Every structure is written in C-alpha cells, then in structure tokens.
Amino acid sequence: MKNRKLALLAFALPVGALTAASPAWADESTTLHADLAPLNDSGASGTSTVTVEGTRVTVDIDTSGLLAEQPHAQHFHIGGTNMCPSSDAVDDVEDDDRLSTSEGQPSYGGIEASLTTEGDTSPDSALAVERFPAADADGNVSYQRTFEVSADVASAIEAGEAVIVQHGVDYNGNGEYDAEGGGASDLDPELPAEATDPATCGKLTPAPEGGMAAGGGGTGSEGLDALALGSGAALVAVAGAGFLARKRMFQGR
Ligand SMILES: [Cu+2]
Incomplete structure (x- = not known):
C-alpha cells in the first residue's frame, strides 16, 4: 500500500x-517595434511598440513634430510590399511634390485597422477624425490603446507585415488643414489633402527574441x-x- x-x-x-x-x-506574445520616419517633409518622427497576444493588440505610439492641435488619423496598413514608401518621384505618380495616401498604397497596402482613441477600430473608422488623437500644442502625440483585431490582422502584424502610418501634414504652414495646401483629399473629396496625406510611416519589426x-x-x-x-x-x-x-x-x- x-x-x-x-x-x-x-x-x-x-x-x-x-x-x-x-x-x-x-x-506567448509577440512584441514589435517601429521607427516612424517623416513622409512629405512633415518633420514628424516617433516610435511605436505593438504587442500581439492572440487577437489582442496593445499599441503604443509616441510622435513629435506633427501639426499641433489637429487630429492625426493613424492606421495599421497591411499589403503592398509591406514597406514605407519613399517620398520621391518614384512613388509620387501624380508628380505634384506630395505623396497622397493612395500613392503610398503599393508600398504599405490598405488600411486594416484604425488606431482610434475610442470606439470602433475597423477600417470603417479610417477617417473618423474626431476619434483620432490630436497633437498637443507642441505637436506631440502620445497614444496607447489595447483592442481586438481579426485573426488575419493579428498574424500579419506578428509576421512583420504591418506598417503604421500617421496622417496630417500642413503643407502651407498656416497651422490648420485646408485645401490651399494640397487640394482635396484622395480619400474623401470633402476633406483637404492636408488632413489625410501621410506624415509618418514605420514598418513594425518583431523585437529580438529574449x-x-x-x-x-x-x-x-x-x-x-x-x-x-x-x-x-x-x-x-x-x-x-x-x-x-x-x-x-x-x-x-
Ligand atoms: Cu493610414
């Protein structure tokens, strides 16, 4: 016994x-980093850390040099060559010295999640201007949010195929989004191009294991x-x- x-x-x-x-x-979770570099000579740059756990993502973004006191749409873009575009003539197919959101699409792909501050985070909220973070008086955006994404989006992020793009550029330097700076937006003719053209871009790369x-x-x-x-x-x-x-x-x- x-x-x-x-x-x-x-x-x-x-x-x-x-x-x-x-x-x-x-x-097991995957952590990725992105260095956000300026597009369209925005003068803005920043860093982002994204952690993926199943279909739950936690997104941290810190950017400076953005147009102050204006909202900045920001998304996970997935597709294309999974890269940030260069701002040069190769990508600027309209040859108007600015890179529209559509012109960057062959590089960074389409909008697969909207990094809003509250509510819906799907592509439906791509231009939900009132739910995107506004830069403070010094042009800084500090963003953190945890939310659910689809399984496809989660696995694309984990695979290093997602790019973070922040939008909103003040071409004519008058402190606001207006059509004088770049005409109408390629995404929504009701909006000025300044409000939707990309200001920063960064490819999310898996952090080294360990x-x-x-x-x-x-x-x-x-x-x-x-x-x-x-x-x-x-x-x-x-x-x-x-x-x-x-x-x-x-x-x-
Ligand atoms: Cu975007």
Whole structure:
C-alpha cells in the first residue's frame, strides 16, 4: 500500500510539472517595434511598440513634430510590399511634390485597422477624425490603446507585415488643414489633402527574441532555445520514470 502511494506520487509529478509549464506557452506574445520616419517633409518622427497576444493588440505610439492641435488619423496598413514608401518621384505618380495616401498604397497596402482613441477600430473608422488623437500644442502625440483585431490582422502584424502610418501634414504652414495646401483629399473629396496625406510611416519589426532580459543579442535567444529544449528533455525523463514506477505498481499487484 505504501509502495503504491509512492508510485502514484511519482506519476503525478511529471503531470504537475507539465501543467505548471503550459501557461507560459499559452501566454506567448509577440512584441514589435517601429521607427516612424517623416513622409512629405512633415518633420514628424516617433516610435511605436505593438504587442500581439492572440487577437489582442496593445499599441503604443509616441510622435513629435506633427501639426499641433489637429487630429492625426493613424492606421495599421497591411499589403503592398509591406514597406514605407519613399517620398520621391518614384512613388509620387501624380508628380505634384506630395505623396497622397493612395500613392503610398503599393508600398504599405490598405488600411486594416484604425488606431482610434475610442470606439470602433475597423477600417470603417479610417477617417473618423474626431476619434483620432490630436497633437498637443507642441505637436506631440502620445497614444496607447489595447483592442481586438481579426485573426488575419493579428498574424500579419506578428509576421512583420504591418506598417503604421500617421496622417496630417500642413503643407502651407498656416497651422490648420485646408485645401490651399494640397487640394482635396484622395480619400474623401470633402476633406483637404492636408488632413489625410501621410506624415509618418514605420514598418513594425518583431523585437529580438529574449528581449532586453537576454541582452537582446542572437546568443541570448539561442540560450533560451537550449534551455527550453533542456527542460523538455528533463520532463520526458521524469515522465519516463513515472511510467516505470506505474509499471512496477501494476506488476506488484
Ligand atoms: Cu493610414
């Protein structure tokens, strides 16, 4: 009887160890970074960090140099060549010295999520101007939001195929969005092009595995892989011992 209890304990151990280990795998998240560079000589730039966990994304954006006290539409763009466009004549097909949102589309693709401050985040809200962050008096935007995206969008972001684009450029430097600066928007003729032309762009790139804790280096991630492999092998060994113990238990009956 005493032996049987011991044998059960031995068998229970690896199961317990496996159960304890599983949440770590289930909670796996992907963190990506983007350096937001100016488009259309906006003079704006920033950084973004995006964490994807299942279909839940947490988006952090810090940008400076944007047109002050005006809203700036911002989106996940996915498709095209998954890149930011250059602002040069190659992409400026209309040859009017400005890159419209449509002209950038072969590079960064279409709008797949709207990074609004509240409510809907689908492409339907692409131009929901009143729900996008406004830059403060110094032209800074600091944005954070956690929301759900579709499985397709989540996996595209994880694969490094998403680009963040912030819109809103003051071409004529008069401190507001008006048609004098660039005519009507290619997205909505009711809006001035200044309100919708891209101001910053950054490709979201997966952060190195292991992150800062492992020093961010390639050797750090190899170390982690080796560790995972090692503990996996240990689990198999313990499970094997449990199996043997159980076998003995049945033989002893
Ligand atoms: Cu956009």
